[in-house]
Amino acid sequence: MDFLDELESMAQVAVQQPFESNEPGNDDISRWQSLFGYTYSQAAQKIQEHRSDLSRVLVTESHWEIVRAEKEAQGYNKEAYEHSCTLTTCITPTPQKRSTRATKPSIYLLKLEGPLSNVTQVKSAAGSLETPPELRGTDDSGEPTTFCKINSEDKEKILDYLSRQGSRFQPTFVRYSKAEKDLSVVSAYPSLGIDTTMPQHRPVSTEDLKLCPAPNQFPVWYFFYGTLADPAVIKRLLGCEPSYRPASLTRGALKTWGGKYKALVDAFDDRAEVQGHAFLVQSQEEEDSLQLYETDKYDVVRCEIHMDDQRIRGLTFRFIGDVDL
Structure with missing residues (x-):
């Protein structure tokens, strides 16, 4: 046109x-x-x-x-x-992209109200074997309310159930988008740019495991790049003036997604280096805020952060969606 x-x-x-x-x-x-x-x-x-x-x-x-x-x-x-x-x-092929890893199934928060006012009713409507976890929060008007966490498959089953019942009730679904953190306690998995199943990367003693940040270790060093390296973003998310240290890491590469966002991906090459900043995350609450900011397009992985003459085992956010070529 x-x-x-x-x-x-x-x-x-x-x-x-x-x-x-x-x-x-x-x-x-x-x-x-x-x-x-x-x-x-x-x-x-x-x-x-x-x-x-x-x-x-x-x-x-x-x-x-x-x-x-x-x-x-x-x-x-x-x-x-x-x-x-x-x-x-808007749904058109985009051959300019390559796939890195398959993204995780979508997770939703369902507001408990109407015919779905408790988790037992939600479990029945979804035909689920497990009772969904309950969470407390606020609705659009700021009023206290209760939600439960479901996956995209359960969401479709619930909508189908309401349709078959002839119900005019419109459930409230909120996309729950959070970077996953699933650190192994018996290996270095997941680590940036390293296949931890290979023999040379397997721990040979319990002392080796101490080099890796434990799943619930705080404070813990994070390597930031992109928007998280912006002090204004950290101040808004955590309510504090950030104290960064110039840093780099290896076995990673920076790509872009959506035409403008930086995406750290595996490089599987110890010569590949990315420049950025190191930031000491003090608590679980701070980490939760960072995970929600990065969304489920990323996951938390172990990495080796280089600061001055130090090499510190820390964490970073790895992109798991489709990147631009």
Whole structure:
């Protein structure tokens, strides 16, 4: 589409824009929650963005009349259908990327309310053998509430259960995105750029294991790169003025993902070096904040941090998604 075509398309959207406030109503928010799996706040934001976007996909009245009966039976109105067309056009192959490792299954927090007001009801709806763990937090209005943690498979089963029951209840799912930390107590796994199953990397004595940070060891040195090397980010996350030390590590390489974010990946080469900063994480609470900031696109791995003339066993965040070439 050239520039003039783009302007014409935007003009058509402006002309056909309904005379309504960008502030969405509860019915529209519930519709988008049901159709697209958004939380209440996400749905409200997406509707506002859709209504103010003059370059969005435009569904003509003639096209809508053709598909209207089918789409309304599925719960769509014209606005929601336009949004679904936008999502479809965004799903295109991206051959410029290569895969590093498969990401972990998505985890969600389900607000306990309505017909899913306790973990026993959630367990039954998901057909699960295990009772989901319960967590306490706050909802969008800041009120205390209770959630339980479920995976993406359980989420789909719960939605299917509610549909089969003919329920109009819209459950609130919140994406729980946290960098995983799963340090072995019997080996150096996981370590940046090292296959710890190989004989040369296996511990030969209990003393070797002491070189690796223990799973719950604090304080512990972390190697930071990218946004975590920005003092303003650390101050916002941890509420303190960061004290960095210039540092480097080997067996890693910096790539990018999403066209702009730095991603540390395995290099499996002791000559590969990355420059950054070392930061001493003081507590589990600080580490939790960092893990939530990095999201489940990363995991925590052991590494050797070089500071001045010292070599210290520490931790860093390794990217586990798809990186740009």
